[in-house]
Amino acid sequence: MRIDPETVERIRQAADIADVIGDYVSLKKKGANLWACCPFHGEKTPSFSISPAKGIYKCFGCGKAGDSIRFIMDIEGLGYGEALRHLAKKYGIEIQETQLTDEQQLAQNERESLFIVLNYAKNYFQHNLLETDEGKSIAYPYFKERGFSDKTIKSFELGYSLESWDAFTKEALKQGYSPDILQKAGLTIVREQNTSPAEQGNEDSRNTRTFDRFRNRVIFPIHNVSGKVIAFGARILKTDKNQPKYLNSPETEVYHKSSILYGIYQAKNEIRTKDVCYLVEGYTDVVSLHQAGIHNVVASSGTSLTLEQIRLIARFTQNITVLYDGDAAGIKASLRGMDMILEEGLNVKLVVFPEGEDPDSYVQKIGSEAFVKHIEQNASDFITFKAELSLKEAGNDPFKRAEIIKDMVESISKIPDSIKRSVFFQKTASLMNIDENLLILESNKIQLNRVKQKEKDTKREDNRQRLSNDLPPGVSVSSGAEELMSFSEEDHAFFPESVPQANPVTEDKPVRSGLSYHEEECIRLLINYGSREVDPGLAPGITLMQYILSEIEGLEFKTPIYQRILLLCREKFIQGTVPELQYFLSHIDSEIQREAIDLATEKHTISEFWHKKHEIYVPTELDKLADMAFTNILRLKKANNEMNMAEIKAKLIQTNDAIEQEVLLTQFMQAKEVEKQIAKELGTVVVK
Template sequence: MRINPETVDRIKQASDIVEVVGDFVSLKKKGANYSACCPFHNEKTPSFNVNPSRQIYKCFGCGAAGDSIKFVMDIDGIGYGEALRYLAGKYNIEIEEEEVTDEEAIRQNERESLYIILNYAKNFYQQQLHHSEEGQAIGLSYFRERGFSAEIRKKFELGYSLDTWDAFSREAMSKGHSADLLEKAGLLIRKEDNGPANRHSPGYDRFRGRVIFPIHNVAGKVIAFGARILKSEKGGNAKQANQPKYLNSPETDVYHKSEVLYGIFQAKNAIRNQELCYLVEGYTDVISLHQAGIENVVASSGTSLTTEQIRLISRFAPNVTILYDGDIAGIKAALRGLDLVLEEGLNVNIVLFPDGEDPDSYVRKVGAEAFKAYLRQASKDFITFKTEILLKDAGNDPFRQAAVIGEVVNSIIKIPEAIKRQVFFHRTSEMMKVDEQMLITEGNKLLRKQQTQKSQEKTNRRPASEQENPNAIDEVIGTFQARNEELPADLFAPEMPEAEPVLRTKLYYQEEAFMKLLVLYGTKELEPSITVCQYVLGEVEGIDFSDTVFHHLLTLFRENYNRNQVLPTDYFLHHHEPEIRNLTIGWLATKYELSELWSEKYEIYVPFETDVLDKTAFINILRLKKAFIEEKMKACLAQAVHAKTEEEQHAVMSEYMFYKGISMAAAKELGSVIG
């Protein structure tokens, strides 16, 4: 089925770019627009711009641009139709569909099919929890024992899978879902020749006799499931013997465990509002804290924290507090992986619970208010927490204490901001009773060692003729050490790969400026009944653009103007060709905005482009013609070099001087120093 055009128009009109982007990224008001760190590439300084008046976004770092639909497609990795359905659901718009051909149905995005079957599975498990005898007796009883209210169960869409081999898959296939799709979604396991399912079934359900925890992406779509077995081995039957306590969906096209945080959809607004994210380990930890009114919490689901998960948190808040149970051995192992969080620029705190307690058990034991008070009282920054833990473990052994210094300094140098590093070097020197400069020197040594290894690896990958001097880094460091100076903080900054240079002529930039003027202001009147489009097109008759996209745009304007139509900006903003659409968004988006203080406080009037359109149009035409003539001059010089006779060379140079005169006249008009 295809969404009909009228419904698509309603969805586009209802969608607000600030609301849509704000569901995924923490936006800050900046003049008339909003800004944030781009969710499509890693950055520390915000370059992502949202324009509410034009309903577009643009990243000045990676170039990502589009409208609400494009944003949902890119952020969630889904197709156009699924993005429309997401926005329709967000704005409570009833979707009207029309029939598609068999060929179009076959071409439907497989990812969309996975979302559909996963959502169907979620509904099935919820129905079994509340309406089957087994689900009520086992699953519902378990959730009630944990204190999960009906509201919380609905919020996290909890369910139950029946303790039978193929209850779900049989029901799903009876509704038209294929066994192949069930397998790709991680819901069905294909049976072996002598498998446990009956011979009429293609396989058996992955989740059987377990409570179900649906896993959502940031947009709220179900992408996977976690499942916990409840019957003990002694109390259960033979089928349940030796089964793991928790079972999770496998990796699929829509589920990558390293990129997902459990509860992020339910928690993102609270995380953004409080600028703080609590990170726990398990599903029930998240749900129990929500039950207690602490909603800015997510879980890593038992995996080591990954860079992708850290960046997902950073899209909503700069601060993260990790909640650990009292298992010191487990904490020491986890501490090594937390340097990743520091590298991404987040402020990391740690809370340690009493022995034998975890967030779930502790909040049920002491209650919500006491739990919140404990979080405030027990929270310590990561560097301080790590130092205390390792020093306690080292005791009075000087060798182990020295190793602790190396461990802590190695974490401090991961912090990107120089001021924060200095603060932690000072605090650590006080805690460990060692000289602060010694810690800084040790940090420089570690940086030197790491960078030398990286440089050596890079050198080894190059041909022998291109290898750099291996002693160059040592020489630079030696110079600083000889002066008894601290190494610059950015001396060992990671080297960025060089981008391929884009060779563009002066004519290209003049053509772009001309087309930008036409696309953005073509319908504006310079004087009564004379539009910008009419004026500039009349001045460039006989000129064809060299760039194919600009030539195409100019042709569109000319053809429509001949039909007495002037194409508006919105025509190009929603053009079916992505290149034209992205060019228009780039021209509309502004990286910097003029402060209102110029006029309000200092009474300084700065004219906008729309205030001087007549002058801008005139200058653009002159510059375009000048660049066009200069290309003609270059062509003449090339012909002169290859001229075979003196007469031919003289004719070419006469043509060159003719163009030169026009160029000089244009330069004089423009006020250029050199013609």
């Protein structure tokens, strides 16, 4: 399915890079650019740069780069066409689509097909709830009893699955969705039917039975950050000991429960605005608080808090407040995940509600204003909360108190910020009536042990990998070898014969030639300033691209990506056009686009205060464009000439033919003369 170029350009113009990325991470302005913690890899210090002027982003940590379309492709895992449709929907741009042929339907990206069928299922469940007699008489009253308004039901797209074995599957098949996609989306379960003994050997007699995963349950659609339905949570309405109370979609290509939070789509903007995320346990807690006007709330959907979920919250805020039920056992179980929040550098507070209450029941009982007031008055930092909870259990038992102190030091030592650690050590020392220096000393021991353990793990993995590489194909590392590789250096001192000494392994890192750097600089100038006049005073109307291409005519670059871009520039110039920077930044070829972004992105910029405050003017590249281009061309020619001289030398060594030697010597002397001329221009010295 093809979208016409005019519509693509309209989408590009409308899709403001800051607005698009701002839906996924919190942005902070620094100079001309915006910065954030990268959504593609875990980091505590922002290295993800967005340039609104150029319409691009680049992470200086993991290297991800692109424009608004590429960002949606990477963050959502979509194809180019689907990313365009996603942005078109966001900005209300109409796309005329042609009907898919059967072949196109089969070739359609499976991931995109999953999104389509999951959205269909969401609409189907909504229809069941609001339009069918069964839904209106059974499921709708349940939501009303929970206090959910029609507006809330529609906002969270709640639904109902009929009390039927295969009502959904039959309807979906009737609408043309394939059984394979329904199964991969986790909506339909396929099982082989039992056959008679006489039929078991006959393949034609084998058949399967399909039935719905969700039956007679209220449905809570689970959305990803951009609002696409990726899974469902379903609560049973009848009391049945043989059925779980809640049933979730299985893991699929688009749904990984450890990486998503229920309500994140509805909450993300408010989390960013309020700069705090309320973390609860269940679906109904999220919906009830949202209806009460408290929108910055998400749930871990009944799973233990994961690192991926913490990093998802960190895109929008550094502050988490965990809202616990009054159940003591549940609190203890959940405390285990708090250390991960601290380790990621986030600030975490905890609030407990009266016994027998949860966020859902309590907000309906006291109202939203009193609920928020309760949070403000009872929110306690994690360390204080943990200490008070543990001390109640320990009483006056000195051994239990000692264990509690060690546990608290273990948690504090995971905080990456040294100032925060210091504050919490002071607080713990006061709470526990113990010398602060002892706590710091214990923390140092813990951190040292972690470093040693990490080194051991790394060494063990290196040994395992080395041994695996040495073994014949199909042979794996035995448990005995794994055990040997787990020995520490101290063990080897006692068992010197136990493990053979391996030769030092050095990694062969690719070394770039000087020529490659000169080619890169040439391409950087062409991409960033190709359409600029190289010297308006001396050569008005002559663009930098025209100047460079004429000076290096006939020269071929040795680095493949730079040669491809050079050929692209030559092709466009022959056609009578000089491509602007945006042409490269939005290029459909991802490799060219990524290289262009790398060459157009500056990690550091000069502060405007140098001129405004200190009256110090720092020349820009545009001010010295002619000199830069001239120098780069000379260095590029010099590097190519040196490579040519090296090749001539190699041929001289290899040949014994007198005539050929004479020709090669002549070529070498000519190249040597070129070297002297270039050196003179550059002001360098050439050894004769």
